[in-house]
Amino acid sequence: MSKLVPVPSRGMVPERDVESPPVLETIHLGVDFGGLVAVDKFNIVIGKTEISGLIGPNGAGKTTVFNLLTNVYKPTRGTVILGDKDISGMSTRQVCRAGMARTFQNIRLFKDMTVAENVMVGLHHDIKYHTPGAVFRLPSFWRGEKYAKNKALEMLSIFNMQDMGDLKAGGLPYGAQRRLEIVRALATKPMILLLDEPAAGMNPSETAELMENIVKIRDTYQIAILLIEHDMKLVMGICEGIAVLNYGRIIAKGTPAEIASNPLVIEAYLGKKEA
């Protein structure tokens, strides 16, 4: 499994593992908000089926990075390469179609729709029938809907939520809403899944279960996962590579063990030692 490869120096493209090309690569990605440099020189390489973490203190720009990757914010500079496609400048929808799905820090479910319908929105492009098919209720419609419903329930079963299909999404408990958002993102058939604080607000046992499930998702769907998380137990437990962000810049990259002992990271989190 390839690792997050360190960037040698400014202006140079990160090293590539030629054997297994990375699924996501960013080159000097950055954004300015007015005069403020929110993210700068963001370079990461994520291998196929790799689980990587993006950590950093509050306000470091982690969610901004997600928004740059999915083009919710337009990057001021830099390139994003997904698979073998340059996706910089694509719209959020095109990025999703190209194979990058995400969840949101503040949950964004379709609250008035049922759990199954939420997943079926994710399956939108997987169902093939057109408006006349829907209006005249042609066989293609029934086939498509049946397939979508079954597929949605099948995907919900990852989190053991297949019995909740007919419940209103807005009425689910918090943890289940987070899990549903992951399933919805998975339904778009991504190559890489971006999870924004998937364990936020979960209790320790829920978090432990989530960790298992994230690994299970990776193994079942053979996709890469990039996650933002504050729960160090989760990050250190499942991530194969970690990047640490502070003030919009990557200050360290490496394996969990390397990160945990990196003085720069300790300084960013705990502050400088008194002289």
Added chain:
Amino acid sequence: MKKTAKKLPMWLRYLINTVLFVALLLSSTAFINSGSVSPYHTKVIILCGINMILALALNLATGYLGQLPLGHAGFMALGAYSSAIFMRYITAMPGVSASAIFPLGVLLGGVIAAFIGFLIGIPALRLKGDYLAIITLGFGEIIRVVLLNIDDVLGFKFTYGAASLKNIPKTTNFFNTFLCVSLTAYIIHTVMKSRHGRAILAIRDNEIAAEACGINTVYYKTFGFTLSAFFTGVAGALYAGYLGVISPGAFGFMKSIEILVTVVLGGMGSMLGSIISATVLTALPEVLRAFSQYRMIAYSLLLIIVMIFKPSGLMGNYDFSLSTLLGKLGGRTGKSAVPEKEGEDNE
């Protein structure tokens, strides 16, 4: 939901709905035509039907798509004028039966309104909330003013401006109004209960998340808006055939507000609500005709009371499904039947 409960097979539900629809259509038409309903009451019923279509169409844009357009009177005017002009010219030809050609006029009204709605929707739907309301309001007024003055500018008699367009064949009757209401309800229902409908609802609930799920939000917003404009145009065409005389003044800003009030009162996102509320708000002024000096007060009071005690509207976002009702009565749990007759929607 119990999984063991038996479900009515889908074809049976369709059959029941179709049979009920045809039976209701024929029996009510026969009843109206038998002379036991006075022409005055028939007129009120037809007006109810036209307002139902207007409410259903706006409900698609407001309740389902989550946008707030205020220019629907303009689309209604487009439908009314294009159908009226078409009907006037076509019936001037010898050997053309007005009532036989009327469906074409209605369709033309809808298509022209949809086309203009599409053109307006492309720039307008980039805006949200109040801004969209203001820009559609502006476009609605533009349509009205153009219809008012186009004859003076072009120099030939076309819309007759403020003098109003007269001698439109009065082809709107109970039968074709009922048919149009049913078709509107059926098409909106089937579209909403499909992947397209889910995309539209997803945009209403959370546009950013919909976009992140790969939904083409621009496409679906334009699609929903255009469909809404189409049905509004159909209602306008029926209105022209109902009155026989139309003038641009009838399609002002207040008409748009009136439709919006109907939708809000019925409950945004409830087709049943739109239908009930259109009936109530059309019939109420007529029922209260005896107390004519007080009826606007009663009308306003009704609105205030509903908004205080049920801000989500009469029906909230509840919708009616025949098979769910039958299922409850018969101890079955049925879902997602496709009703076709007036006044019934999904679960």
